[in-house]
Amino acid sequence: MLLGMVGVEVQNTWREGPSWLRPELDELKNWVAMRFRGCIAMFQKHSRPTFCPHLRQASSGCEVVWKLGNMTKWQKKTPLEWLDYVNKEVKVHAEERHEYKGWVLTVDPVSANILLANLSENGKMSILAILGHAVQDVEIVAEADDEMKEKLAHLFMPEKSPTYSHEELDQKKNSLKSWLEKNHIPVEEQGELQSTLCVAGVLTINPPYGPKDCNSSNEIILSRVQQLVESYLALQQ
Template identity: 45%
Template sequence: MDCDWPLLGPLRWLHYVNKQVKVRTGKGDEHSGWLLSVDPVSASAVLLTFSETAASVRVVMGHAVKEVEVLREADEVTAERLRAALLPPSPPSLDPEELRRRRGGVRRWLQENRVPVEEQGEQLTVAGVLTITAPYTAEDCSSSNQIILDRIQRLIRTQN
């Protein structure tokens, strides 16, 4: 479809989402992939391509888009891959005993490093301003205080 892409608007862009498309730019470049999303402010197209082992994302700036051609619709398997493409991998399921052991190990490590930590049910609380939830890794820390968050995450990473 030869179009003025940025002027189409979100309702028209939705007709292209989850479809394999070929995007041509004003410079004559062509980019193919599955249209994952369109930024509503810049009209930039987010294209996803799959290989056997990975996926790659390309963003085509909205002002550069001159033509969008639909190549095919997504089947059920492809639609599911598109939905899951940018989600973080699900954490491995750990049994309650392993979680208890990890929680205790992190608590002891923090205490050995003179960090005030308390167990509150299934989570750890550090100095009343940071919480650590299962599976008790640096990525499972949350706090509104960025300095404390960074320091505790670095400390937990050194534990391993």
């Protein structure tokens, strides 16, 4: 919570803040944010600051930073108001006339930072974070349809790996092993269940025997074997 309050002089300005912030400000009204030589720290009034070594020097070299009165219109919104922007395509007007466009994934309720997602031509999503204090205005451009909502909801979820039976894994292992041996690459089976393939004694391939299942401390060998496995899988299709 203290990190979220950096830049707020609580003692003198807490009553000026939005109503949803007042309980937190009231609780922390004896805390103040100070800056000294480019460093920022929170500490209690009339106590010696200890969050940063630079701030252990005389407090006369410090200055109070960013009172509530300097917060932007965007930062003064409530969490419920920020929630209205989620899953919507927006145009963000920021400091120095910068503009950003994308789909709102989330808005941090403490810092007011915005996380935008943009769908590229190859189908991949790119993510952009905009600091809340730099936001001047946010204009809603479009609402997300069901398909876009689904994409945004599963953006950070790991892809589901296909499941294989013991017989299928055994067949994949034997097929890959035979292909490697035909290409004069030394390979043997390892492990209690003989489920791991060991290539030239320096690289292992674990189930389900794809390029991502290759492991080696030698980056050159790892890259070459992964390319071989990719070639093998392409031939199987």
